Amino acid sequence: MAILDAKIPEGSLAEKWTQYKNSVKLVNPANKKKLDIIVVGTGAAGSSAASALGELGYNVKVFCYQDSPRRAHAIASQGGINATKNYQNDGDSVYRLFYDMIKGGDFRAREANVYRAAEVSSQVIDHYTALGVPFARDYGGSLTNRSFGGVQVSRTFYAKGQTGQQCMLGSYSSLNRQISEGTVTMFSRREMLDLVLVDGKARGIITRNLITGELERHSAHAVVLASGGYGTIYYLSTLAIQSNGTAAWKAHLKGALFANPSFAQIHPTSIPQLNEYQSKLTLMSESLRNDGRIWVPKEKNDKRHPNDIPEEDRDYYLERRYPAYGNLVPRDVGSRAAKERCDAGYGVGPTGLAVYMDFRDAIKKQGDKTIEANYGNLFQLYDTITGINPYKEPMQIYPSAHYTMGGLWVDYNLMTNIPGLYAIGEANFADHGANRLGAASLMQCSGDGYFILPFTISDYMADQIKTPRIPVNLKEFDEAEENVRKRLEKLISINGTQTPTFFHKKLGKIMWDYCGMVRNEEGLKKAAELVKELKHEFWTDLKVPDNLNELNQEIEKAGRVSDFFDLAGLLITDALNRKESCGAHFREESQTPDGEAQRNDDEYLYVAAWEFKGEKIPHQLHKEKLKFEEVEVQVRSYK
Amino acid sequence: MKVRLKIWRQENAKAKGAFVTYDFEEVSPEMSFLEMLDALNQKLIKKSDSPIAFDSDCREGICGSCGLYINGRPNGPEKGISTCQLSMRAFKDGDTIYVEPWRAKPFPVIKDLIVDRSAFDKILHAGGFISVNTGSAPDGNSILVPKEYSDLAFDSSVCIGCGACVAACKNASAMLFVAAKVSHLALLPQGRPEARERVKNMVMEMDRLGFGNCTNTGACEAECPKEINLTNIARLNREYFTAKVL
Numbered sequence: 001m002a003i004l005d006a007k008i009p010e011g012s013l014a015e016k017w018t019q020y021k022n023s024v025k026l027v028n029p030a031n032k033k034k035l036d037i038i039v040v041g042t043g044a045a046g047s048s049a050a051s052a053l054g055e056l057g058y059n060v061k062v063f064c065y066q067d068s069p070r071r072a073h074a075i076a077s078q079g080g081i082n083a084t085k086n087y088q089n090d091g092d093s094v095y096r097l098f099y100d101m102i103k104g105g106d107f108r109a110r111e112a113n114v115y116r117a118a119e120v121s122s123q124v125i126d127h128y129t130a131l132g133v134p135f136a137r138d139y140g141g142s143l144t145n146r147s148f149g150g151v152q153v154s155r156t157f158y159a160k161g162q163t164g165q166q167c168m169l170g171s172y173s174s175l176n177r178q179i180s181e182g183t184v185t186m187f188s189r190r191e192m193l194d195l196v197l198v199d200g201k202a203r204g205i206i207t208r209n210l211i212t213g214e215l216e217r218h219s220a221h222a223v224v225l226a227s228g229g230y231g232t233i234y235y236l237s238t239l240a241i242q243s244n245g246t247a248a249w250k251a252h253l254k255g256a257l258f259a260n261p262s263f264a265q266i267h268p269t270s271i272p273q274l275n276e277y278q279s280k281l282t283l284m285s286e287s288l289r290n291d292g293r294i295w296v297p298k299e300k301n302d303k304r305h306p307n308d309i310p311e312e313d314r315d316y317y318l319e320r321r322y323p324a325y326g327n328l329v330p331r332d333v334g335s336r337a338a339k340e341r342c343d344a345g346y347g348v349g350p351t352g353l354a355v356y357m358d359f360r361d362a363i364k365k366q367g368d369k370t371i372e373a374n375y376g377n378l379f380q381l382y383d384t385i386t387g388i389n390p391y392k393e394p395m396q397i398y399p400s401a402h403y404t405m406g407g408l409w410v411d412y413n414l415m416t417n418i419p420g421l422y423a424i425g426e427a428n429f430a431d432h433g434a435n436r437l438g439a440a441s442l443m444q445c446s447g448d449g450y451f452i453l454p455f456t457i458s459d460y461m462a463d464q465i466k467t468p469r470i471p472v473n474l475k476e477f478d479e480a481e482e483n484v485r486k487r488l489e490k491l492i493s494i495n496g497t498q499t500p501t502f503f504h505k506k507l508g509k510i511m512w513d514y515c516g517m518v519r520n521e522e523g524l525k526k527a528a529e530l531v532k533e534l535k536h537e538f539w540t541d542l543k544v545p546d547n548l549n550e551l552n553q554e555i556e557k558a559g560r561v562s563d564f565f566d567l568a569g570l571l572i573t574d575a576l577n578r579k580e581s582c583g584a585h586f587r588e589e590s591q592t593p594d595g596e597a598q599r600n601d602d603e604y605l606y607v608a609a610w611e612f613k614g615e616k617i618p619h620q621l622h623k624e625k626l627k628f629e630e631v632e633v634q635v636r637s638y639k
Numbered sequence: 640m641k642v643r644l645k646i647w648r649q650e651n652a653k654a655k656g657a658f659v660t661y662d663f664e665e666v667s668p669e670m671s672f673l674e675m676l677d678a679l680n681q682k683l684i685k686k687s688d689s690p691i692a693f694d695s696d697c698r699e700g701i702c703g704s705c706g707l708y709i710n711g712r713p714n715g716p717e718k719g720i721s722t723c724q725l726s727m728r729a730f731k732d733g734d735t736i737y738v739e740p741w742r743a744k745p746f747p748v749i750k751d752l753i754v755d756r757s758a759f760d761k762i763l764h765a766g767g768f769i770s771v772n773t774g775s776a777p778d779g780n781s782i783l784v785p786k787e788y789s790d791l792a793f794d795s796s797v798c799i800g801c802g803a804c805v806a807a808c809k810n811a812s813a814m815l816f817v818a819a820k821v822s823h824l825a826l827l828p829q830g831r832p833e834a835r836e837r838v839k840n841m842v843m844e845m846d847r848l849g850f851g852n853c854t855n856t857g858a859c860e861a862e863c864p865k866e867i868n869l870t871n872i873a874r875l876n877r878e879y880f881t882a883k884v885l
Binding site: 052069387 | 651667669670671673674675677678681683684685687688689690692694695696697698699700701702703704719720724726728749750753755756757759760763764765766767768769770771772773774775776777778779780782783784785786789790792793796797799800823824827829830
């Protein structure tokens with residue numbers, strides 16, 4: 001198991017990062033200019049990493065599939081970004097944020113990484129503020145905070161319901177500055193379709209130019225994947241419709257371990273599905289749970305208008321089941337509770353797959369104006385999509401696939417097991433365990449990009465200064481490009497009858513039904529069979545129109561869906577292996593008598609990191625044992 | 640419901656485009672406009688026709704990828720939304736709907752309804768940032784910003800870079816886009832040190848890229864999905880004047 005050395009520095013938790021920074025190898029400024037780094041993805045992680053590395057003087061090449069780096073999906077994050085400033089004097093500290101993340105992640109995250117993420121969170125806020133991110137302020141002009149995601153302190157910085165947009169535009173602006181200075185070269189409308197290894201090290205990528213269809217080779221001394229999560233494996237999710245797992249999956253096929261793939265977070269509050277053509281589910285920020293009360297009717301099939309249902313006929317089931325946390329229970333708990341009520345027949349709306357989130361009491365107490373100031377854009381968003389005014393009647397919400405805690409396995413340096421290949425932000429697995437705490441994603445992505453990777457990559461780059469620029473005419477680039485070309489040609493030549501979207505929807509349904517909020521062995525085994533059958537159908541009956549050498553959005557989709565089939569197989573394998581409930585992963589076989597999740601620390605206190613061994617050969621499991629030195633492993637209870 | 644769609648088809652940047660008519664019957668009012676196009680595309684692919692190329696990603700009105708000219712208006716008949724937020728509820732059974740890409744010289748068509756908006760990125764390269772290196776920021780609360788200014792800056796910073804303002808303008812002016820970014824940064828104390836250079840460089844780049852002049856028609860404000868207002872342009876003019884003259 002030497003393969004899984006997390007390289008956690010010695011010393012006490014609070015001192016590890018400082019000591020690491022004091023001892024890490026540095027690269028002198030003259031040498032940095034001679035070193036190339038590729039960054040794939042331009043979200044909060046990719047843009048911040050690229051700009052920070054550019055500022056240091058490295059030669060950075062950045063890639064995104066969108067027409068502009070500003071469009072990466074961090075832009076859609078709504079509620080906020082955590083930091084341990086303790087501006088509210090309510091007892092917050094690095095340790096408390098660390099502890100909330102460890103506990104929220106249900107003791108399946110790596111202590112040292114989480115502590116460091118909490119440690120740099122304050123710097124992230126300082127930096128964004130200096131970049132001009134207009135976080136909410138109080139009348140004295142200082143920054144203000146709110147409580148978010150089931151924690152008992154107010155440490156979340158926010159910009160109305162558009163915190164992600166503002167942070168994204170902040171990191172995009174720092175990226176633009178480096179582009180104008182010439183340290184960063186931007187390649188937009190490019191999709192990474194393979195990773196190139198030379199002598200076992202990550203040395204480049206193959207991309208497809210999405211306008212011309214041309215395959216391109218790019219080389220570097222190191223490659224950083226900031227390609228986001230794979231929640232669109234469920235087809236309907238809160239993600240952008242083009243978000244995908246391809247970059248990470250291609251790296252996995254080249255040897256990078258994939259960790260905890262089945263840890264997918266189902267967000268409790270999104271707008272329910274309205275029709276069969278629906279392409280995505282829109283999130284309603286969970287900040288709404290600060291003032292929205294969640295309920296269903298006490299009677300099954302109560303068809304009365306929600307405003308006509310009196311107080312005594314309403315079941316505020318979260319307040320009932322979890323009196324200490326009420327409507328602010330963590331995401332997984334809230335999601336399962338909603339599913340439980342709907343499965344039991346108490347759901348509302350046309351499909352019965354929805355619960356009410358009601359602002360009546362908050363509006364009565366605080367007034368329309370205050371509610372509008374806090375949530376105005378979210379209310380408007382809801383009204384636009386559903387045609388229902390949430391000032392007048394409750395919102396309908398239902399859980400949807402949202403964030404993937406799983407991702408490429410990385411060590412303390414954020415390096416995968418492939419030398420020179422790094423994974424940051426949602427693309428890695430490191431900081432959120434089995435369940436992500438609210439407002440910890442922007443925080444982790446930006447922390448990784450601005451304040452962690454620039455240090456840790458230096459340790460590797462210091463050994464690269466004698467390596468000249470990597471030429472792109474090496475045989476390894478020839479082979480990788482040829483493989484990409486063959487796969488694309490195969491996809492387009494099947495010439496069957498069904499579209500990539502048809503298969504994606506079917507795959508998503510299987511994953512949602514059997515590998516979503518609640519899983520059991522029988523269902524997972526069935527899902528494995530169904531995915532296998534559907535994958536066969538995909539490769540024999542797919543239809544991709546037009547040609548490869550032009551802008552062809554269907555071949556883009558086909559490629560991503562083809563990788564989702566393989567990732568789905570691994571996701572199910574991982575879910576089957578983990579015969580415990582933990583965080584977002586709820587195994588029916590493993591629950592307490594009153595229906596709460598039952599962890600099994602004796603057998604599953606590890607990170608499951610899977611190695612690809614070849615087509616049709618089972619993945620090999622590597623276990624990274626989790627050691628909790630600072631915190632006591634406890635049962636999560638929100639009662 | 641059914642609709643008659645007249646959609647701009649253009650094979651590539653060099654090809655000559657034209658409207659193509661599609662009668663589409665499987666439309667339901669719950670669909671979003673883009674989901675209606677998705678459904679049409681599924682049908683076209685199955686008939687071995689080329690699907691209609693259009694940009695979109697987040698589908699919740701925040702990434703700015705989408706943006707279509709619908710019945711002569713950017714993002715269609717409703718105010719304050721992007722194209723992906725437009726619902727088919729806005730149309731009636733039997734309607735004819737014209738769908739075009741953004742039309743503006745600095746936004747050349749790439750294919751069908753997709754245009755090249757990289758000119759917007761270039762304007763921001765010219766100065767749409769505050770020059771602060773990672774690690775050198777002071778404590779967040781050491782820069783106090785009156786709430787009033789912070790809120791105003793936020794109102795300007797919500798621009799999604801979609802290009803509707805340019806498409807709406809008869810001069811293809813990018814003034815509202817530039818004004819929003821200049822305002823956002825000029826309203827904050829952090830943005831003041833570079834304010835003069837920033838506004839000069841961004842305006843120069845905007846002109847170099849071929850965007851037209853502003854003649855105060857207000858079409859940009861009327862069509863902006865984020866309802867960014869003309870006050871921003873007044874502020875841009877003041878910032879520019881101060882930078883040039885004083």
